[in-house]
Amino acid sequence: MIRAENLTKSFDGRNVLSDVSFSVEKGEIFGYLGPNGAGKTTTMNLFLGLLSPDTGRALVNGSDLATDDEARRSVGVLLENNGFAERQTAVENLRFYADLYEVADPGDRIEELLVMTDLLERKDDPVGTFSTGMKRKLGIARAILHTPDILFLDEPSSGLDPDAQRMVRDLILSLSASGGMTVFINSHHLDEVQRICTRVAILAGGRIRAEDSVARLTASGMEQTVLVVFEEGQATDDAFLFLRSLPMVRAAEREDGGVACTLGGEGRAADLISALVAAGYRIEEAKKRSASLEEIYLRYVHSAEEAS
């Protein structure tokens, strides 16, 4: 559905994207992550045909949106700016885009979306009187107004309160699950991405540093960490020193009333617990921890920064 082939783009001699390649399949929710200036928006603009690549191709449904006006019908877009005429009402704005995209029965569709985004009561108010969050919700309604196959979202939750963020998350999940819509999300909101994206790519310094499913990405490449909480009354300080002396423990830190142990080499959680029990320590709780997407993201971004 979406394919980047060896995309390279520079502005005034400054390389913004270098040989970026990836693809997104139908029905996927793809998170495109990266720090400010990494080239996320440039990549999205290349897909949307707003910029032209120096080399490579950015294809959406097999088409180059820069040259194929009709192909843009299958794409919905929510950019940083919501794209509304502020002196026109919510209905007038949606009606304008419905006419541009030649939506059948626009009145019914507009009402359906206004109900879904909880904006029906404000439908006849100028968009300029809306709060940032309301404009964002209306922007999402506009983006899906013509029931596109592919949705490009740039920071969709920006300016939304937690309730509205949840509404947006649920909406994206339902569009992907029931409608088979492919969603491409540019975001800094890592928690949101971890919750909804099936796959992510991490962009730093103009290059893709990692690309995989969230589950595989958080499981791979990270050392196993085990948090051990001892029975009340146990000398945690003693246990801490004991754990640091074990060859299988690469690092240990006091945390959450226990000790977080990072295992190195062939170390396994079961061996760690056996060693503690054999040494007479009574364990209240032990749990393995996987890295969060944020930890993975920061690791890749920092290593890219160090490399450059």
Add this chain to the structure above:
Amino acid sequence: MKLLLVIARKEFLQAIRNKGVMVAAFIFAIWFPVFTTLGVLTGISGDPGTALGGHLANLSVVLAIFMGYLFSSDAFFREKKDGTIMTFLCAPVSLRQIWEGKVIGVSMAAYGMTILSVLITVAVAILLSPVGITLPLLLLVHVFVILPIYAAASAGVIGAAQLYLGMRENQFLGMGFIFLFIFMVFGLQVLISPEGGITILTEVFFGLMGIVLLLVGRRWAGRLSKERIVRTIA
């Protein structure tokens, strides 16, 4: 054609709901023409109808150009500045269609305000003139054929320039552009009709000049790229 009208309608509604621009346009439409016309009436030596007709013909072209500039700033410059145009560029319409639709919408508002100005000016002149005034029929051709061309040409050239130029360049060059536009038209018009009256020759000149300017704007818009617009937003 349907898409052009959809875009034009949106731009027209935006234009006429912009209170700041409407007030500025209204003041300019009344104050400037009425006072200059009163000045012309006091100094008339020949037929007042001919003198007033020539004055109105020139004045209304300046007004149409200025109104085109005033309303196009909102449709092109502001939309570019705040990024609204980016979403528009992602819609299934060509850049040329966007430009054409905007020009139609903007020039409808600009032309409407110009007509209002001409009507008020004529009414004031007739009411305050000590002698009866019979305006030349050619003025009707001017009002209904020439003025819409100038409103559209002004909006079109300035709109294309606003899409093409960067934000800072736009701020500096906006007014310069409009004066260049007006002086070019009237500099050439003086060569055609030194006495300044309204004749078939001046109307043909105004018409051809307006069409050339409109085509210049259209050609410029055709050479624009989305990349150029996006990269000159910052």
